[in-house]
Amino acid sequence: MAAVFLSLPSAPNLPLTARVHAVPRGVFVARASARAPTITAMSEATDAETGGRGRRKMPHVLTVAGSDSGAGAGIQADIKACGALGVYCSSVITAVTAQNTVGVQGVHPVPEEFVAEQLRSVLSDMEVDVVKTGMLPSVGVVKVLCHSLKDFPVRALVVDPVMVSTSGDILSEPSTLAGYRNELFAMADIVTPNLKEASALLGGVSVRTVADMCSAAKSIHNLGPRYVLVKGGDFSDSSDAIDILFDGEECHELYGARIKTRNTHGTGCTLASCIAAELAKGTPMLQAVQAAKAFVETALNYSKDIVMGSGPQGPFDHLFRLKSQNYNVGQKLQFDANDLFLYAVTDSGMNKKWGRSITDAVKASIEGGATIIQLREKDAETRNFVEAAMACMEICRSHGVPLLINDRVDVALACDADGVHVGQSDMPARVVRRLLGPRKIIGVSCKTPAQAEQAWIDGADYIGCGGVFPTTTKENNLTVGLNGLKAVCLASKLPVVAIGGIGPGNARSVMEIGVPNLKGVAVVSALFDRESIVSEAQRLRSALMDASSRARLSV
Numbered sequence: 001m002a003a004v005f006l007s008l009p010s011a012p013n014l015p016l017t018a019r020v021h022a023v024p025r026g027v028f029v030a031r032a033s034a035r036a037p038t039i040t041a042m043s044e045a046t047d048a049e050t051g052g053r054g055r056r057k058m059p060h061v062l063t064v065a066g067s068d069s070g071a072g073a074g075i076q077a078d079i080k081a082c083g084a085l086g087v088y089c090s091s092v093i094t095a096v097t098a099q100n101t102v103g104v105q106g107v108h109p110v111p112e113e114f115v116a117e118q119l120r121s122v123l124s125d126m127e128v129d130v131v132k133t134g135m136l137p138s139v140g141v142v143k144v145l146c147h148s149l150k151d152f153p154v155r156a157l158v159v160d161p162v163m164v165s166t167s168g169d170i171l172s173e174p175s176t177l178a179g180y181r182n183e184l185f186a187m188a189d190i191v192t193p194n195l196k197e198a199s200a201l202l203g204g205v206s207v208r209t210v211a212d213m214c215s216a217a218k219s220i221h222n223l224g225p226r227y228v229l230v231k232g233g234d235f236s237d238s239s240d241a242i243d244i245l246f247d248g249e250e251c252h253e254l255y256g257a258r259i260k261t262r263n264t265h266g267t268g269c270t271l272a273s274c275i276a277a278e279l280a281k282g283t284p285m286l287q288a289v290q291a292a293k294a295f296v297e298t299a300l301n302y303s304k305d306i307v308m309g310s311g312p313q314g315p316f317d318h319l320f321r322l323k324s325q326n327y328n329v330g331q332k333l334q335f336d337a338n339d340l341f342l343y344a345v346t347d348s349g350m351n352k353k354w355g356r357s358i359t360d361a362v363k364a365s366i367e368g369g370a371t372i373i374q375l376r377e378k379d380a381e382t383r384n385f386v387e388a389a390m391a392c393m394e395i396c397r398s399h400g401v402p403l404l405i406n407d408r409v410d411v412a413l414a415c416d417a418d419g420v421h422v423g424q425s426d427m428p429a430r431v432v433r434r435l436l437g438p439r440k441i442i443g444v445s446c447k448t449p450a451q452a453e454q455a456w457i458d459g460a461d462y463i464g465c466g467g468v469f470p471t472t473t474k475e476n477n478l479t480v481g482l483n484g485l486k487a488v489c490l491a492s493k494l495p496v497v498a499i500g501g502i503g504p505g506n507a508r509s510v511m512e513i514g515v516p517n518l519k520g521v522a523v524v525s526a527l528f529d530r531e532s533i534v535s536e537a538q539r540l541r542s543a544l545m546d547a548s549s550r551a552r553l554s555v
């Protein structure tokens, strides 16, 4: 049966004034000249706008894409992904496809004028923050979209240059390529091709290695988008899923786990939608891409054994968070960098020396004012360590103090700790992130600016930098001094806690190096190799408070 599309001369349910007087909102930053996207969240409407009722504006992504009857990809995936991330998603349908897990059985493009009509309906009325594109079946649709975005600017544009379905079916005319290259890319904040799409966009160049991906990303960047994400998911011989993000200056290698499953239909659409959703919430680009990767990885992992359809590629479940307690309960929503203020790191040797249990040491440090605890039990047997960690978790939870585990990701998982601290010779932070998921806290020890940059790329939450002063607690530890600490802080996009030889007598000199992302000090012997942990913690706390009030006065 032939599809019939009604192209009405005017949208009947829009008041005429809305169509005539709709004015761009004037907050367009998609092509602003600044390098980093400084997209700020617009979720609060002002009192004037809401007549004092304090209503909230919801972050809003408009997806311009094709419908997938199997609902694994396309418009359906986009709506589910945005919904899962708490973002409203409206839709302009460019084509209706008949698809299932076997492949694409039919495609009916929507007439260009009707795509334009849908765009006008949504953009003129509904305060879209970010537009995300998927299947754009013809160059005519690309032109219609560019035209609409000029009439109704939005804050960011995410372009997923869908050309061929994962089953190998063609989803856009070859001429669409020219539309992407000549018009749409110049308006885009990010373009997200896979290896085949990157190659097609560049006239068929070979994209087979990480170096090829980086040079392809640079060439696509020359076509106008501010960021290019080349997705390496098609590299079948790697155990990691490596993507390259080029920001106009640097190629960042982003690693993720390759989940073994047939249920991968719609991963590209979902990734781009998650990026769009994060941008709509005000997340900066690199973090938006990392959050999107973590979401897709978690969804694939959760759905890896689902059976649906008889074809080679099944859908996955975007709404896993509604179903699994594990993804919601007991997990921190956001790391508060101010928790690094007085960071107590335990030591089993010192507790033995003073005849204390680990739980007593933790209780006393909280009583004295510690704001975060790390269990650093180098000699503990695994069973004892897990038991002690569970008991400490209860104490810390009841006081609202985060508890991290040093080195041992297995122990952290076993006791549902708030996070893990790792050093340069421990498990890499990107692997820890994969194991712990997006919501746990990860700290990384860094002695150089390069290590700090890598920790940020790997998805860490904070940096521990030291040894600031010589220490006997950690053997053969390199002392970086106050200058080394300052260099790391200045280079780091993450908050920093200083460590090594710090106590009440010198904490002020550390905090007074005067860099805003230095958030506190981490100490071992100054608390745990002393007779009274409570009073030493109190002394340290007042030295730190003193330093921060002096810093506030001198501003």
Ligand SMILES: Cc1ncc(COP(=O)(O)OP(=O)(O)O)c(N)n1
Pocket (backbone or CB within 6 Å): 343, 345, 374, 376, 406, 407, 421, 422, 423, 424, 425, 426, 443, 444, 445, 463, 464, 465, 466, 474, 497, 499, 522
């Ligand atoms: C807050 C904090 N910073 C640095 C370290 C040191 O970690 P690492 O280099 O892995 O050394 P060990 O602690 O494992 O000996 C830390 N633990 N905490």
Ligand SMILES: Cc1nc(C(=O)O)sc1CCOP(=O)(O)O
Pocket (backbone or CB within 6 Å): 345, 445, 464, 465, 466, 467, 468, 470, 471, 472, 473, 474, 477, 478, 499, 500, 501, 502, 522, 523, 524, 525, 526
């Ligand atoms: C565990 C640790 N990490 C360090 C680093 O430089 O990364 S220094 C250190 C030991 C800190 O103990 P104290 O407070 O007793 O000096």
Ligand SMILES: [Mg+2]
Pocket (backbone or CB within 6 Å): 406, 407, 421, 422, 423, 426
């Ligand atoms: Mg370590």
